[in-house]
Amino acid sequence: MLLQNKQVAIIGGGMGGLTLARLLQLKNSNVKVYERDLNKEIRIQGSPLDLHEDSGLKAIIEADLLNEFYANVRSNASKARIVTKDFELQFDEHAFQEKQYHKKLNTVINSLDDISKPKPEIDRFELRNILLNSLLPETMVWDCQFDFMEREKEGWKLHFKNGSTAYADIVIAADGANSKVRPYISAEKPIYSGITLIEGTIYNAEENAPNLFNFSKGGKVLAFGNEQSLLYGTKGDGSLMFLLSCKLPENWIWEGNLDFKNNEAVYEWFKKVYKDWSSEWHELLTAKELYFIPRPQYYFPLNQTWETQSNVTMIGDAAHRMPPFAGKGANLAMLDALELAEFLTNDQFTDRKTAISHFEKRMIERASEATKDTLENSDQLHSKEALERLVSIFERRYKD
Ligand SMILES: Cc1cc2nc3c(=O)[nH]c(=O)nc-3n(C[C@H](O)[C@H](O)[C@H](O)COP(=O)(O)OP(=O)(O)OC[C@H]3O[C@@H](n4cnc5c(N)ncnc54)[C@H](O)[C@@H]3O)c2cc1C
Structure with a gap:
């Protein structure tokens, strides 16, 4: 060998x-x-x-x-609730009968459609x-x-x-x-994709962001509006992770435009950029025990x-x-x-x-x-x- x-x-x-x-x-x-x-x-x-x-x-x-x-x-983690930027529920996977996870899943992920398959x-x-x-x-x-x-x-x-x-x-x-x-x-x-993800993690989320924590029902929440998205989900350790997916210039985060260690500054920025989004979302940005990581997204040719x-x-x-x-x-x-x-x-x-x-x-x-x-x-x-x-x-x- x-x-x-x-x-x-x-x-x-x-x-x-x-x-x-x-x-x-x-x-x-x-x-x-x-x-x-x-x-x-x-x-x-x-x-x-x-x-x-x-x-x-x-x-x-x-x-x-x-x-x-x-x-x-x-088992609940993959279930999605889809909402508008105004927090109107459009689809709730929890409302459907539990699909049994089994060892023979017929899941091949090839397109956006596949995001909705059970995994x-x-x-x-x-x-x-x-x-x-x-x-x-x-x-x-x-x-x-x-x-x-x-x-x-x-x-x-x-x-x-x-x-x-x-x-x-x-x-x-x-x-x-x-x-x-x-x-x-x-x-x-690598080539910059045009998208920077701003990842926020809230520890002890049931206490620190109770409304959105409970709304997720242990699964994912996917929100869209104005060509913007906000996705979040909870984890087994009680934390909640959310992603703001933003079209930003490549070096925007390195140019000192926003201090990601300053939660108030990030909140102010969010209110400007996601200005048409309803105030329910603010709970994420104002929570205690909240930490941010900006992640510019790259790919290889x-x-x-x-x-x-x-x-x-x-x-x-x-x-x-x-x-x-x-x-x-x-x-x-x-x-x-x-x-x-x-x-x-x-x-x-x-x-x-x-x-x-x-x-x-x-x-x-x-x-x-x-x-x-x-x-x-x-x-x-x-x-x-x-x-x-x-x-x-x-x-x-x-x-x-
Ligand atoms: C927000 C987000 C959501 C995602 N969701 C999914 C998903 O749902 N499904 C999916 O399949 N993928 C998902 N991905 C992609 C996935 O996270 C990565 O593709 C995957 O982690 C890559 O695995 P890896 O082992 O190559 O690298 P990594 O998981 O990044 O592991 C690299 C390891 O190397 C260590 N390391 C780094 N540098 C050094 C060094 N110099 N010396 C020694 N150790 C070092 C790191 O500490 C780390 O432990 C997601 C990514 C992001 C950002």
């Missing part, structure tokens, strides 16, 4: 990196995951994730973690824990931020910000959208390509970051992990470079499709017809 007696270094312990580590360990490979987070207790930011049968769920099945996964699925949803923290708990002891190296690497023997000497070093025969970049390993593989730069190497490759957002409007990024990262593990361990290929080249070709193709879908969805979700379109998609689903 191509990894026999080889040391594999995965940089980044997100969904892609951890799935890969688990799958490689099931095939007896020597794997270390170097993660910049201090430890496993760190709160992970970000929305809950729904896993798709043809990608994320497939990887979970292959990783033999389906029972653990279903034990942590939050098992889990909090990132839980999914990360399931994957972490499945790894052999000593796999994770916490508080270890990749800095740079240099060629050594057939592999790489890795240097971390904390001053430590390590040797690896093969390095896999799973360090997310702003990957520091990617430049060793590709010089292609649809036709990106690079020269394959035998000792370094990349998966997930490092390889194909994209806006989240098709809900595919984590699913793709996990599918990348599944295929890379398979190609490196199934003895189908005689050498590592060929195995990696096959993997990269397939990954680039599907990421390009997904990027196209997500950009189309982005246009639709920021159009005048967004509300009507989404409502009719949900209505159709429940008529069928």
Whole structure:
């Protein structure tokens, strides 16, 4: 096998990196995951994730973690309530009979229509824990931020910000959208999508934003109006996360236009930009224990390509970051992990470079499709017809 007696270094312990580590360990490979987070207790930011049968769920099945996964699925989390900017309810998925989550979901996400299909949803923290708990002891190296690497023997000497070093025969970049390993593989730069997401998280949301917390019924709320959107949902830890999806110039957030540590300033800005939205929404912006992260959305060119190497490759957002409007990024990262593990361990290929080249070709193709879908969805979700379109998609689903 191509990894026999080889040391594999995965940089980044997100969904892609951890799935890969688990799958490689099931095939007896020597794997270390170097993660910049201090430890496993760190709160992970970000929305809950729904896993798709043809990608994320497939990887979970292959990783033999389906029972653990279903034990942590939050059944109401994927249910949506669609409202106008004036807080008028247009569609309520909670009003329909519970669709049973089952192990054979017929879910392939290809278009905006697919957003309305049932998918098992889990909090990132839980999914990360399931994957972490499945790894052999000593796999994770916490508080270890990749800095740079240099060629050594057939592999790489890795240097971390904390001053430590390590040797690896093969390095896999799973360090997310702003990957520091990617430049060793590709010089292609990401393109700004025109959209910046402003992510707000309210802790203890039942207390700090009671009306909107209760209105969500443990699921998602999707609001549209004036070519703007506001999406929010609750998480198992009692927090509520909302997203303001804004058409803003690329460098707007870096130019000091808004101090995201100053909640009052963000509230003032919101009142100006979302001026036609009803005051019910203000509860989100005035809540206590509220923290913001601005996230300008980038994607890599649809036709990106690079020269394959035998000792370094990349998966997930490092390889194909994209806006989240098709809900595919984590699913793709996990599918990348599944295929890379398979190609490196199934003895189908005689050498590592060929195995990696096959993997990269397939990954680039599907990421390009997904990027196209997500950009189309982005246009639709920021159009005048967004509300009507989404409502009719949900209505159709429940008529069928
Ligand atoms: C608002 C929002 C909603 C989304 N919703 C969905 C959804 O519903 N479904 C879906 O499939 N996707 C969704 N996505 C996309 C998804 O979050 C990403 O595509 C996914 O997390 C990518 O996984 P990854 O493992 O490649 O990277 P990440 O999850 O970003 O993990 C990267 C890891 O690397 C670590 N790291 C970074 N730099 C270093 C370094 N230098 N050294 C060591 N470690 C490092 C990080 O700490 C992190 O643990 C959403 C994204 C956003 C922003």
